[in-house]
Every structure is written in C-alpha cells, then in structure tokens.
Amino acid sequence: MIGLSAKTFYAVAALYDLDSRDGDKATKIKDIATSANIPQNFLEQILLELKKSGILISIKGAYGGYKLNRQLSEITLADVVEIVEDSYFETVCKTQNHALKQFWNNFKEKSYKNFDISLSELKKYEDISNNPEYVI
Numbered sequence: 001m002i003g004l005s006a007k008t009f010y011a012v013a014a015l016y017d018l019d020s021r022d023g024d025k026a027t028k029i030k031d032i033a034t035s036a037n038i039p040q041n042f043l044e045q046i047l048l049e050l051k052k053s054g055i056l057i058s059i060k061g062a063y064g065g066y067k068l069n070r071q072l073s074e075i076t077l078a079d080v081v082e083i084v085e086d087s088y089f090e091t092v093c094k095t096q097n098h099a100l101k102q103f104w105n106n107f108k109e110k111s112y113k114n115f116d117i118s119l120s121e122l123k124k125y126e127d128i129s130n131n132p133e134y135v136i
Contacts, residue, residue, distance in 0.1 A: 004081065005084075008081055008084050010036070010038045010046055011049075011080050011084045013037075014038060014043060015068070015075065015119060016072075017036040019068060019122075021067075023067060023068065024067075025067070026058070026064050026065035026067045027065045028064075029047065047066050050080075050084075054069055055069055055075055055079070057069045072122065073118050073119075075118065076116055076117060078112060078115035078116050078117075081115055
C-alpha cells in the first residue's frame, strides 16, 4: 500500500487525454497511446478495466474507440486506484494483534481520504503549467 504502480499513472493520463478530446467522438487506442505516451498493449488492458467499471464506454467499428462515460469531475483518483490497483485499499495487516489492526485500518482510512480528489483538478494543474510564474 506504499506506492502506486505505473498502471494508475497511465490510467489517469489516458482519462485526461480522453477528456481533452471531442467528447462526442470515440478515440482509437493507438491515438491515446501516442498522445499520452503509454505503451499500447498495456493501455489496452487499462482501458478494458476502466470500461468494465463504467468510467469508459467503447464503440466498435471503423470509427470506434473509447470515450468517457462520466465527466472528470465525477471521477476521483480513489476510483481509479480501486479499479486498476489490486486490493490497494484492502486490509494491509494480517495479524491477530488488535492494536496493529487498528493502526493499519486508521492508516488506510487516512490514505483513502488523500485519494478522494476529483480528476477535474487536473485542469488547475494544466493552467499552472501553461502560465508558470518566474521568480528571481
């Protein structure tokens, strides 16, 4: 439970990329992979998981691909972590010691709160990166 895998970083990057596109049109996996700099084979797995969870929808055919099923403001980092990280927020301490169980459960609750941030917050960071403040 200490760190996040590349899978989470790639999932957020893919969602952010899809949000920046025309929401009415589906985007092909190879276009997302190129734009977000994600290995295409790995991205396919991630997108399937996000689709199963209902965050994405897929459209088949020549003009098919993936698109968001919800707004970024309705998706939290915790949602993404729960989907792509196996048992990230599950019990981390397998012990009969009640003090240790309580300690780790408390840690888990506090950690979860840190992940309860909407992915629409990415827009704020986009603004900051586009308008850096230079201080000498």
